[in-house]
Amino acid sequence: MKFPFLHTAFVLLAIVLVLAGCTGSPSAPANGTSGAVLMSQLLLLPSEIPFAVADEKSYNPDMTKPEFLQFGAIKGIARTSSSEKTESATSVQLSQTIIEYPPGNSVPAFDWFDKITRNGDQSRYKVTWLPDPGIGNKSRTLIIADLTGVEKPTAMVVFVKANVMESVVMKAPSLDTDALIRAARAAAAKIP
Secondary structure: OOOHHHHHHHHHHHHHHHOOOOOOOOOOEOHHHOOOOEHHHHOOOHHHOOOOOOEEEEEOOOOOOHHHHOOOOOEEEEEEEEOOOOOOOOOOEEEEEEEEOOOOOHHHHHHHHHHHHHOOOOOOEEEEEEOOOOOOOEEEEEEEEEOOOOOOOEEEEEEEEOOEEEEEEEEOOOOOHHHHHHHHHHHHHOOO
């Protein structure tokens, strides 16, 4: 697959599933959010997830990855919520990844993601761009379909607000993009 940032999202999701029960320490204040808000406070609550949550796992993304380093990412937090304890053909997952950048770097990071995704090789994955949901300073909504049919389709909302770039990703046998966009709006509302 030639979508480096999308690949990272899938890898991060896989890592969460493999490291069941392993949590990061999301207690550091989010500098780009006036220092008064903890990164963990930016995560969606179970009541804001568009399905009944049976399991959730949180962790801190590896900030040494090139896609984070090139724009000076400061810190991040991620959580995956699942409709079932064990993934199955019918389970739904919603992953949220929040990355804080120094002032002025979140928009270039977003633009890089947008460019690399639009210009990626679609030989195995088909990317369908949906209308801009108008979340934060910049946003995109897309659906990624595995052309082999092995993986469930994935819908993603990526947005920038203040010094934060965030993705809210739903993986499900049947995607509900309206519910995903509502969850992304709820996530954006938490960023001061």
